[in-house]
Amino acid sequence: MSDFSSKMKRRLDKVRRYGFLPVVKQYLHRKLYGRTLEYRRYMKEVEPSLWDQRESKGSVMFSVCVPVYNCRINELKECVSSVLSQSYQNFELILSDDCSTDMAVKRKLSEFKKDQRVKLIFREENGGISRATNDAIAAAVGDFVCFMDCDDVLSPHALMEFFAYLSDHPDTDLLYSDEDKLTEDSKRRYEPFFKPDWSPDTFMSLNYVNHFSAVRRSLLNEVGGLRPQFDGAQDYDLYMRVSEKTSPEKIGHVPKVLYHWRATKGSTAQDPNAKLYVFDAAKKLKEEALVRQGIKGKAYFSPETYQVRVVYDVPAEKKLSVIIPSKDNPSVLKSCIDSLAEEDIVSPEIIIVDNGSGDSARQEIEAFTKEKGIKYIFGSYPFNFSKMCNIGASEASGDLLLFLNDDTELIEKGTLKKMMGQALQERSGAVGAKLLYPDRKRLQHCGILNLEIGPSHALIGQSDEVHHYFDRNRVDYDFLAVTGACLMVEKKKFEIAGGFDEDLPVAYNDVDLCFKLFEKGYYNVLRTDAIFIHHESLSRGSDETSEKTERRENELEKLYEKHPALRGRDPFYNNNLIKNGVDFQIGLPADLMAKKSREG
Numbered sequence: 001m002s003d004f005s006s007k008m009k010r011r012l013d014k015v016r017r018y019g020f021l022p023v024v025k026q027y028l029h030r031k032l033y034g035r036t037l038e039y040r041r042y043m044k045e046v047e048p049s050l051w052d053q054r055e056s057k058g059s060v061m062f063s064v065c066v067p068v069y070n071c072r073i074n075e076l077k078e079c080v081s082s083v084l085s086q087s088y089q090n091f092e093l094i095l096s097d098d099c100s101t102d103m104a105v106k107r108k109l110s111e112f113k114k115d116q117r118v119k120l121i122f123r124e125e126n127g128g129i130s131r132a133t134n135d136a137i138a139a140a141v142g143d144f145v146c147f148m149d150c151d152d153v154l155s156p157h158a159l160m161e162f163f164a165y166l167s168d169h170p171d172t173d174l175l176y177s178d179e180d181k182l183t184e185d186s187k188r189r190y191e192p193f194f195k196p197d198w199s200p201d202t203f204m205s206l207n208y209v210n211h212f213s214a215v216r217r218s219l220l221n222e223v224g225g226l227r228p229q230f231d232g233a234q235d236y237d238l239y240m241r242v243s244e245k246t247s248p249e250k251i252g253h254v255p256k257v258l259y260h261w262r263a264t265k266g267s268t269a270q271d272p273n274a275k276l277y278v279f280d281a282a283k284k285l286k287e288e289a290l291v292r293q294g295i296k297g298k299a300y301f302s303p304e305t306y307q308v309r310v311v312y313d314v315p316a317e318k319k320l321s322v323i324i325p326s327k328d329n330p331s332v333l334k335s336c337i338d339s340l341a342e343e344d345i346v347s348p349e350i351i352i353v354d355n356g357s358g359d360s361a362r363q364e365i366e367a368f369t370k371e372k373g374i375k376y377i378f379g380s381y382p383f384n385f386s387k388m389c390n391i392g393a394s395e396a397s398g399d400l401l402l403f404l405n406d407d408t409e410l411i412e413k414g415t416l417k418k419m420m421g422q423a424l425q426e427r428s429g430a431v432g433a434k435l436l437y438p439d440r441k442r443l444q445h446c447g448i449l450n451l452e453i454g455p456s457h458a459l460i461g462q463s464d465e466v467h468h469y470f471d472r473n474r475v476d477y478d479f480l481a482v483t484g485a486c487l488m489v490e491k492k493k494f495e496i497a498g499g500f501d502e503d504l505p506v507a508y509n510d511v512d513l514c515f516k517l518f519e520k521g522y523y524n525v526l527r528t529d530a531i532f533i534h535h536e537s538l539s540r541g542s543d544e545t546s547e548k549t550e551r552r553e554n555e556l557e558k559l560y561e562k563h564p565a566l567r568g569r570d571p572f573y574n575n576n577l578i579k580n581g582v583d584f585q586i587g588l589p590a591d592l593m594a595k596k597s598r599e600g
Contacts, residue, residue: 036188056089056160057088057089058163061092063217064093064148065096065145066148067098069126069150070101071105075151084117088157092119094118094119095136097123123135130230130234133147133234137221137225137226142217144162146213147235153186155256172252174213174243177213178192178258178259178576179260179261189257192576195574198571201422203243204310206471207239215242230284231277231281233282236282279308283299318400321393323351324351324404325405328361334368343415351375352374353377355388377392383506385509386501386509393491396491408485408534412529415529415531415532419433428490433526434526434530442461443461443473446472447481448479449582455481455559456582478525478572479572486532493522497516497520499513503558506552508555
């Protein structure tokens with residue numbers, strides 16, 4: 001089949017699966033997200049200022065291991081040259097040929113032997129990428145082993161950046177960097193992936209660690225290197241096992257593009273369909289990881305994202321309490337509760353906390369809550385979301401608490417159980433859901449970013465019909481915070497964090513709770529397969545008045561007074577992205593942003 005025919009087949013498959021309009025939107029969105037001009041500006045104006053300027057040789061030695069098999073000579077030369085020309089010089093390059101049948105490859109490899117930093121291994125039989133890489137690891141003598149493919153390219157300062165990080169964080173066991181893609185002809189870099197710091201739930205969703213990475217050699221030997229039965233996802237399997245053997249604080253991230261992943265024909269960088277066996281390997285490695293970690297759950301392939309998703313089991317004895325603050329909105333409240341009744345696999349305890357409904361509304365609420373066996377707590381006091389949630393939590397008998405706005409409606413079956421399974425994970429703090437506006441097409445909540453201007457909803461107002469920045473609206477990501485409009489947490493963790501702060505009655509109380517959970521060592525996560533509609537602020541109106549704006553600003557200051565280390569910091573949002581935007585654009589200096597705006 002020709003390249004053109006293959007492309008057309010893939011596009012027609014997508015149209016059949018998702019429909020014409022969403023596919024066109026996604027195509028245009030990806031073209032925009034390529035942001036060629038924007039990234040060129042970044043590479044020219046921002047990137048040069050980021051490189052560390054330390055001495056070229058340090059005490060840490062790196063062993064760069066490269067498996068080789070029948071690759072293009074020009075690409076192999078570029079790969080090797082990018083390593084040998086590193087600004088940091090304390091390294092060895094180990095090239096492990098997996099019995100290439102192309103003699104030109106073997107001749108070219110032999111030429112590299114002239115450089116004393118190069119070690120060559122010629123395998124006598126073809127064993128696959130894991131066996132070839134393991135032979136290179138066995139020959140390594142460095143403190144850290146780095147991995148790269150034989151057709152990819154390192155940034156000139158990749159090893160220097162790793163050395164600089166390790167100098168400041170000497171206990172690091174696993175280190176990774178940002179990456180981008182390189183056209184087949186090497187003429188253009190594009191699609192940078194500016195990654196979060198260590199995010200275990202993101203990592204369980206996809207192998208975002210990927211390239212460029214380094215593992216402490218002693219730990220690598222302890223976990224046993226790569227496993228051939230996972231070829232295609234062998235590095236994912238390795239990092240999974242390494243992450244289980246070390247601690248989160250020993251997993252580091254250099255937020256700079258240190259690796260250029262070549263998008264060649266037949267590579268997953270260009271077409272995820274090119275190597276479908278990769279997904280089988282990813283499913284198998286996640287199933288094994290669950291068993292090793294003593295976690296019950298299921299892994300399944302999602303064709304929408306080309307990722308393997310994990311859904312965690314919920315023990316039958318675990319109970320859920322849903323706490324809904326409400327006032328003077330019986331019809332809205334009924335719709336919310338009725339939507340929960342559709343979730344036939346979970347029968348939660350429902351607690352309504354009312355801070356002063358009028359007589360007729362109160363009577364109506366009392367009538368239907370009595371009929372449905374719902375606990376109704378009434379009190380007359382000024383609106384204080386934190387107080388209402390804390391009252392509900394104190395009355396709850398469930399192991400898990402779901403704080404839910406009365407203007408939400410559950411629309412995705414299985415949502416509560418998915419959230420419960422996630423919230424029961426030992427590492428999980430608050431678990432959020434994807435919230436859509438009533439048109440069911442636009443995002444209202446897809447995680448909260450802690451920007452310079454303060455906490456802001458990621459991708460708010462954006463279409464959910466397209467896949468946003470590295471599937472932020474399609475796979476599960478760790479966030480620093482999720483919205484209290486739909487927030488689930490284990491009751492014991494809620495109590496450890498001290499509950500909601502009643503000195504933050506309206507705004508940022510949910511963010512404060514998430515910050516406290518994060519500071520206790522938990523990870524807050526957004527499950528994008530848990531979906532509600534949110535009729536935002538239906539219960540209490542808009543926040544547009546000057547009085548409410550002033551109140552919100554005061555509460556924002558209180559938030560950061562309580563959490564000074566998190567002012568302007570978000571470990572799950574890369575600092576190369578725009579500082580005060582919610583759509584994961586590349587961050588550019590103010591003058592470049594102004595120029596971009598003038599150019600339309």
